[in-house]
Amino acid sequence: xxxxxxxxxxxxxxxxxxxxxxxxxxxxxxxxxxxxxxxxxxxxxxxxxxxxxxxxxxxxxxxxxxxxxxxxxxxxxxxxxxxxxxxxxxxxxxxxxxxxxxxxxxxxxxxxxxxxxxxxxxxxxxxxxxxxxxxxxxxxxxxxxxxxxxxxxxxxxxxxxxxxxxxxxxxxxxxxxxxxxxxxxxxxxxxxxxxxxxxxxxxxxxxxxxxxxxxxxxxxxxxxxxxxxxxxxxxxxxxxxxxxxxxxxxxxxxxxxxxxxxxxxxxxxxxxxxxxxxxxxxxxxxxxxxxxxxxxxxxxxxxxxxxxxxxxxxxxxxxxxxxxxxxxxxxxxxxxxxxxxxxxxxxxxxxxxxxxxxxxxxxxxxxxxxxxxxxxxxxxxxxxxxxxxxxxxxxxxxxxxxxxxxxxxxxxxxxxxxxxxxxxxxxxxxxxxxxxxxxxxxxxxxxxxxxxxxxxxxxxxxxxxxxxxxxxxxxxxxxxxxxxxxxxxxxxxxxxxxxxxxxxxxxxxxxxxxxxxxxxxxxxxxxxxxxxxxxxxxxxxxxxxxxxxxxxxxxxxxxxxxxxxxxxxxxxxxxxxxxxxxxxxxxxxxxxxxxxxxxxxxxxxxxxxxxxxxxxxxxxxxxxxxxxxxxxxxxxxxxxxxxxxxxxxxxxxxxxxxxxxxxxxxxxxxxxxxxxxxxxxxxxxxxxxxxxxxx
Numbered sequence: 001x002x003x004x005x006x007x008x009x010x011x012x013x014x015x016x017x018x019x020x021x022x023x024x025x026x027x028x029x030x031x032x033x034x035x036x037x038x039x040x041x042x043x044x045x046x047x048x049x050x051x052x053x054x055x056x057x058x059x060x061x062x063x064x065x066x067x068x069x070x071x072x073x074x075x076x077x078x079x080x081x082x083x084x085x086x087x088x089x090x091x092x093x094x095x096x097x098x099x100x101x102x103x104x105x106x107x108x109x110x111x112x113x114x115x116x117x118x119x120x121x122x123x124x125x126x127x128x129x130x131x132x133x134x135x136x137x138x139x140x141x142x143x144x145x146x147x148x149x150x151x152x153x154x155x156x157x158x159x160x161x162x163x164x165x166x167x168x169x170x171x172x173x174x175x176x177x178x179x180x181x182x183x184x185x186x187x188x189x190x191x192x193x194x195x196x197x198x199x200x201x202x203x204x205x206x207x208x209x210x211x212x213x214x215x216x217x218x219x220x221x222x223x224x225x226x227x228x229x230x231x232x233x234x235x236x237x238x239x240x241x242x243x244x245x246x247x248x249x250x251x252x253x254x255x256x257x258x259x260x261x262x263x264x265x266x267x268x269x270x271x272x273x274x275x276x277x278x279x280x281x282x283x284x285x286x287x288x289x290x291x292x293x294x295x296x297x298x299x300x301x302x303x304x305x306x307x308x309x310x311x312x313x314x315x316x317x318x319x320x321x322x323x324x325x326x327x328x329x330x331x332x333x334x335x336x337x338x339x340x341x342x343x344x345x346x347x348x349x350x351x352x353x354x355x356x357x358x359x360x361x362x363x364x365x366x367x368x369x370x371x372x373x374x375x376x377x378x379x380x381x382x383x384x385x386x387x388x389x390x391x392x393x394x395x396x397x398x399x400x401x402x403x404x405x406x407x408x409x410x411x412x413x414x415x416x417x418x419x420x421x422x423x424x425x426x427x428x429x430x431x432x433x434x435x436x437x438x439x440x441x442x443x444x445x446x447x448x449x450x451x452x453x454x455x456x457x458x459x460x461x462x463x464x465x466x467x468x469x470x471x472x473x474x475x476x477x478x479x480x481x482x483x484x485x486x487x488x489x490x491x492x493x494x495x496x497x498x499x500x501x502x503x504x505x506x507x508x509x510x511x512x513x514x515x516x517x518x519x520x521x522x523x524x525x526x527x528x529x530x531x532x533x534x535x536x537x538x539x540x541x542x543x544x545x546x547x548x549x550x551x552x553x554x555x556x557x558x559x560x561x562x563x564x565x566x567x568x569x570x571x572x573x574x575x576x577x578x579x580x581x582x583x584x585x586x587x588x589x590x591x592x593x594x595x596x597x598x599x600x601x602x603x604x605x606x607x608x609x610x611x612x613x614x615x616x617x618x619x620x621x622x623x624x625x626x627x628x629x630x631x632x633x634x635x636x637x638x639x640x641x642x643x644x645x646x647x648x649x650x651x652x653x654x655x656x657x658x659x660x661x662x663x664x665x666x667x668x669x670x671x672x673x674x675x676x677x678x679x680x681x682x683x684x685x686x687x688x689x690x691x692x693x694x695x
Contacts (some may be wrong), residue, residue, distance in 0.1 A: 005420065019106050032129070032130075038333060066107075068093055090108055107129065107133045109126060110127045113125075139172060147311070156318055157184070161315070168287060175208025176285070181195070181281065182200045183583065192279055192307065205220050206219050206586055229255050230243045242301065243269070245270055253660070262288070273305065331384060337363060346560065346562060356551060356553065358384070361555060362512050365401045365672045368635065372446065374559050377393065393418070402672070406456070407445045407493075444479070448559065456498075458485060459481060504560070537558055569627060570628050578617065580616075584596065588628060605634065612682050613658075669685070
């Protein structure tokens with residue numbers, strides 16, 4: 001039995017076999033083999049694919065034999081293996097043999113230290129494998145993944161195109177330009193291919209090293225593609241092209257703008273790809289490689305086509321959204337107040353901040369007694385259906401306002417309306433795309449009373465209200481927040497009443513407040529400007545909002561409160577006896593004469609006042625009060641202390657009474673009953689022509 005520590009004898013012919021293996025490896029292996037000494041000089045190398053004789057490498061330092069992008073990093077790696085003995089495997093570098101022809105390639109390098117039987121370091125064994133095609137394939141795959149990640153996340157054409165150029169530069173191309181048919185940017189249907197020479201395209205996105213100085217001059221510009229150029233040919237036959245560029249490229253003379261960009265960036269290779277979808281042309285993508293980059297090749301086309309198809313689909317989605325948004329915004333504008341009816345006791349200004357939603361609205365509604373309802377609201381969501389829903393709520397709110405209800409009761413009945421709308425949406429057919437799209441909204445409803453000098457407010461959701469005093473100081477109004485519209489929450493609404501000085505400005509905003517950490521001083525300072533016009537204040541608030549604030553859109557309504565001028569109204573306290581109708585007629589005629597109203601109006605008003613005062617004396621309770629208000633209409637109000645309201649009757653021919661309110665309804669354009677803590681008020685409104693006071 002042999003000693004365990006004794007060396008194992010070599011089998012016969014082992015040296016011959018080892019020599020044969022080495023000869024075969026260095027003569028036939030497809031892997032580049034390099035034996036380096038401890039000074040990193042090439043001792044032995046096999047024949048390489050570049051057809052450079054191996055003998056020409058002998059004696060050279062490894063970093064002199066190869067031209068590498070990062071030679072110092074490569075030398076550091078080699079010396080690290082010499083010192084530590086830890087092998088390096090699969091290190092990918094860019095380079096080529098110094099004596100070899102062609103561009104740089106991706107090379108995978110593995111390095112092992114060579115030690116003899118006694119452990120002495122003899123040098124290194126480095127293997128070099130050409131993985132250029134694999135790296136190119138990996139780069140294409142990574143670029144396509146980036147395109148799919150960055151493109152299609154926004155329903156904005158410009159953001160979609162910016163996502164493409166950001167994904168391909170500098171990973172796949174040194175310069176990228178995206179041009180879109182101008183009509184497509186406006187939401188129109190794309191023209192069918194081939195694209196005519198007279199169809200303009202607008203440059204939407206550009207990115208690339210060396211093109212920064214040209215970006216501002218190109219992005220946003222519109223051009224018609226010059227004939228007999230790769231750009232025009234690509235949108236004509238809808239096929240991509242790989243084009244080599246050089247000083248003598250003939251078509252550059254017909255495309256001077258492109259020629260200047262190519263010269264400035266040193267571009268030598270280009271791919272042009274049409275953006276097409278179902279045979280229609282949406283635009284064009286131009287990719288360039290510049291200076292030391294490898295030129296594009298045919299193998300780059302499949303990835304480029306796949307990326308272009310994804311971009312075209314995303315642009316078409318954005319186009320359809322833009323078209324729907326334009327339609328919805330148009331409907332929204334048509335459903336909003338088209339003119340300011342005005343009021344003798346309040347001045348208003350508004351601004352609709354555009355955004356993704358198409359359901360924001362504002363309103364100013366004249367109420368009886370020179371009061372004004374001030375409204376802001378929003379139905380969340382984009383699209384035409386949101387604008388239509390907003391119009392339904394605005395119409396319902398007008399009807400509710402005419403009932404002279406308190407703000408909390410108005411919102412309670414509006415919430416009932418929204419619940420019916422929500423149930424109707426839930427009952428849509430399964431194929432309807434609106435099914436499953438939830439509704440939500442906000443509304444603030446305020447009533448300004450110039451005679452009481454108050455404003456009573458209720459809100460559904462998180463709409464906000466503020467007050468600017470006549471001296472310019474600002475304060476937020478603490479209004480209890482009720483449940484949002486369409487929420488199904490049956491919690492009651494509450495009101496808050498605020499006393500107002502003449503000249504105060506109320507600010508109502510339908511959007512969500514800006515978070516406290518980002519609350520800028522600008523909007524509040526913009527409002528704190530006494531003596532300025534409301535429209536200037538409104539505009540300054542918008543100017544001072546952060547650029548990214550309220551992307552969903554919002555409505556801003558400002559109202560400067562006032563009083564009814566003394567020469568535009570009269571109020572009389574009357575006794576609750578049978579003499580009151582006669583006294584009321586006399587007082588009324590004298591006042592209407594001073595307002596220079598025509599005799600027909602005076603006679604009709606005389607009959608209205610007589611009937612209302614008579615009803616109050618017979619069926620009401622003290623105190624009895626008559627008020628006349630001259631605004632765009634003539635308002636007559638008779639107040640008494642009874643909460644019981646008369647109702648309209650159609651008397652028979654033989655009846656001696658019961659015709660009072662029927663006569664009133666025929667003489668007045670509008671009439672109604674308003675309730676309060678101290679009783680009720682019957683009011684009428686009459687249309688009048690021009691009238692002047694006796695000032």
